[in-house]
Amino acid sequence: MTGRRRILGGSAALAASLLLLSSAGRAADPVWLKLQAPRFGVVSQLDENATRRWAIEFDQFVDALHQLYQVDELALSPLTIVLFEDPRAFAPYRTQTASGQANVAGFFANMDAWSVIGLSSRNSTAETRHVVHHEAVHWFLSGERVESPLWFEEGIAEVFSTFEVKNGRGRWGLPIQEDVDYLRATGVQSLDDFLRTTQDQALHGSGKYYPEAWAFVHYLTFGNNGAGQPTLRKFLELQRETDLDSAFNAAFGLSYKDATVELRNYLARGKYGIAELDVRDRGAEMSAGPASPLQVEFALARLAAAGGNDDLARRHLDAVVAAAPRAAPAYELLALLAGRAGDAAAARAALDQAIELGSTDANVYRARARQLLDENRKADTRIDESVPPDAARSAADMFEQSLALRPRNRDAYEGLLHALLNVDAVTERDDATLAVGRRALPTEGMIVVAQAAVAKQGGDVPTAARLLRAARKEPLTLPPRYRTTVTALHDSWLIGWLSSQLDALIPAERFDDAQALIEAQLADDSIDGRPRTVLESMRLDVDGFRRIAAAAAAGQAGNRGAAETLLREFAADPGASPRAKRAAERLLERVAGRAPPQPR
Numbered sequence: 001m002t003g004r005r006r007i008l009g010g011s012a013a014l015a016a017s018l019l020l021l022s023s024a025g026r027a028a029d030p031v032w033l034k035l036q037a038p039r040f041g042v043v044s045q046l047d048e049n050a051t052r053r054w055a056i057e058f059d060q061f062v063d064a065l066h067q068l069y070q071v072d073e074l075a076l077s078p079l080t081i082v083l084f085e086d087p088r089a090f091a092p093y094r095t096q097t098a099s100g101q102a103n104v105a106g107f108f109a110n111m112d113a114w115s116v117i118g119l120s121s122r123n124s125t126a127e128t129r130h131v132v133h134h135e136a137v138h139w140f141l142s143g144e145r146v147e148s149p150l151w152f153e154e155g156i157a158e159v160f161s162t163f164e165v166k167n168g169r170g171r172w173g174l175p176i177q178e179d180v181d182y183l184r185a186t187g188v189q190s191l192d193d194f195l196r197t198t199q200d201q202a203l204h205g206s207g208k209y210y211p212e213a214w215a216f217v218h219y220l221t222f223g224n225n226g227a228g229q230p231t232l233r234k235f236l237e238l239q240r241e242t243d244l245d246s247a248f249n250a251a252f253g254l255s256y257k258d259a260t261v262e263l264r265n266y267l268a269r270g271k272y273g274i275a276e277l278d279v280r281d282r283g284a285e286m287s288a289g290p291a292s293p294l295q296v297e298f299a300l301a302r303l304a305a306a307g308g309n310d311d312l313a314r315r316h317l318d319a320v321v322a323a324a325p326r327a328a329p330a331y332e333l334l335a336l337l338a339g340r341a342g343d344a345a346a347a348r349a350a351l352d353q354a355i356e357l358g359s360t361d362a363n364v365y366r367a368r369a370r371q372l373l374d375e376n377r378k379a380d381t382r383i384d385e386s387v388p389p390d391a392a393r394s395a396a397d398m399f400e401q402s403l404a405l406r407p408r409n410r411d412a413y414e415g416l417l418h419a420l421l422n423v424d425a426v427t428e429r430d431d432a433t434l435a436v437g438r439r440a441l442p443t444e445g446m447i448v449v450a451q452a453a454v455a456k457q458g459g460d461v462p463t464a465a466r467l468l469r470a471a472r473k474e475p476l477t478l479p480p481r482y483r484t485t486v487t488a489l490h491d492s493w494l495i496g497w498l499s500s501q502l503d504a505l506i507p508a509e510r511f512d513d514a515q516a517l518i519e520a521q522l523a524d525d526s527i528d529g530r531p532r533t534v535l536e537s538m539r540l541d542v543d544g545f546r547r548i549a550a551a552a553a554a555g556q557a558g559n560r561g562a563a564e565t566l567l568r569e570f571a572a573d574p575g576a577s578p579r580a581k582r583a584a585e586r587l588l589e590r591v592a593g594r595a596p597p598q599p600r
Helices: 014-021 048-068 087-093 126-141 152-158 176-188 199-204 209-226 229-239 242-252 256-269 291-304 311-321 330-340 342-355 363-374 389-405 410-420 428-440 445-457 461-471 479-503 512-522 530-556 560-572 578-592
Strands: 035-036 041-044 079-084 108-110 115-120 163-166 170-173 275-276 286-290
Touching: 035 048, 041 048, 041 291, 048 079, 048 126, 048 170, 048 286, 079 530, 087 115, 087 291, 108 126, 115 126, 126 152, 126 512, 152 199, 163 330, 163 410, 176 209, 176 256, 199 275, 209 229, 209 256, 242 256, 275 428, 286 530, 291 311, 291 330, 311 330, 330 342, 330 445, 342 363, 363 389, 363 410, 389 410, 389 428, 410 428, 410 445, 428 445, 445 461, 445 479, 461 479, 479 512, 479 530, 512 530, 530 560, 530 578, 560 578
Parallel strands: 041 079, 079 115
Antiparallel strands: 035 041, 035 286, 108 115, 163 170, 170 275
16 A cells, blocks of 8 residues: 555554564465565565566556546555465365365455455466456455446456556456357347346346446447547446436436447447556565565465365464464454354454454454344344344444444444434434445445434434435435335334324414424325325314314304304214314214313
């Protein structure tokens, strides 16, 4: 990172421990090298020249990204690269799949709070480079203050995956022939459907999404000599502000059908532009020397954990913890492994130890807060009555600590939402955290629901209800599992609040105020379904009790005949409020029986 050195993705405390204890533990075989670049660290079995060449080229890849996207590099998760001399040495660290270890020459894992690359240099292929570059784009774009739509993130990652350096210049945008051939054979999906694809659908649907993401972003970036770049920028901006259809129409000026035809024609022509740019050789800024045994152990522990090789990761961690028992990152990783194993007690102990030692891993605070909610959750209760207020407040504080470290973590916002729905008081930090979240994830509906919880706790139910309605509509997105819950919260909060207001206004005969309150809500077209039906019923109630009050006033003035007439007319009105009718009938019995009429 520019202006800030990170030692292999660890904390300063761990780095100091490793340097002091570099002679402890077993000797590594073969000898490992540690190279520190401004943006990442490398632990390598290769010689210094080979390691430096690899690091310089990867740094040039990142430099090319940085020239195009002005991200906050200090916000990037620490990245460690582990280079193995041959496939046999790398084999134990290859990623686990449902059918066993994947037969790959390398992988990139972004674990949110830290990232790691593992590669076998002798068996590195174009496909491996493609995967590493693709995932490295995601790592790099995580430093942007505002999240981009899925189609752009995946598309630009594919477009940059073919990056190469030729004669000192970086080349990006080279076509992916496999994607071209696939789309020509299967056809291009309608952009109307493609742009609405969720991440889960992209991962588990057909294999068409990623090729089309490459094609769409490549077309907008390079098609017609770059004429589509202003359209791309405008579309990205508008998608954060309005619904997809409005954003697309304003940016493209075309129907989805016509734009899809243009994309198909672009693929059919078979001519795809590329871009070249100058990239720096920052090899002089990279320091290299022997890696200490513990630096190697910790790098390998993270690599093993990222690949799902948990037993191997624990063996490496045992050596780290034995020699550096006050290093918070070791306990962070122990908590991750315990959580995967389903050992809640061990995970809790490791999380508490990491927090006590000053962990700067956002996942630690998020995981401990989630444990706190789960441990105190009441069964079979509404979501806003499911956790005791004191536990909810403690959890909210930890979620906010997590988000202060990593402000684009959806899981943390989901947990914060649950906590804020149950606290008995809100704080300025709650507001501030959610405001940052709205800027970082401008289309995330869960954050808006959390803002609604804060408004409701502050007594502003109309604003809370408005936010809940907004959370269900584009451009905001809300996980399907929350839609029913958010609707139920909206109806409960709004109807409960209106009922309490009317219960105070009607007995005080403040009918004009009650009527204005209801009409203001009915004027909002976004209120529909059950709440609108209840509002219309409340409007009838106000009108009915206004008429009853007039009859009562006539009776109290001594004009019993007029009072009785007014009450009988009201009771016979087929459009009158049933609730008010019952009150009128009781009053009529008293009037007809010559008992002094009483106001409701």
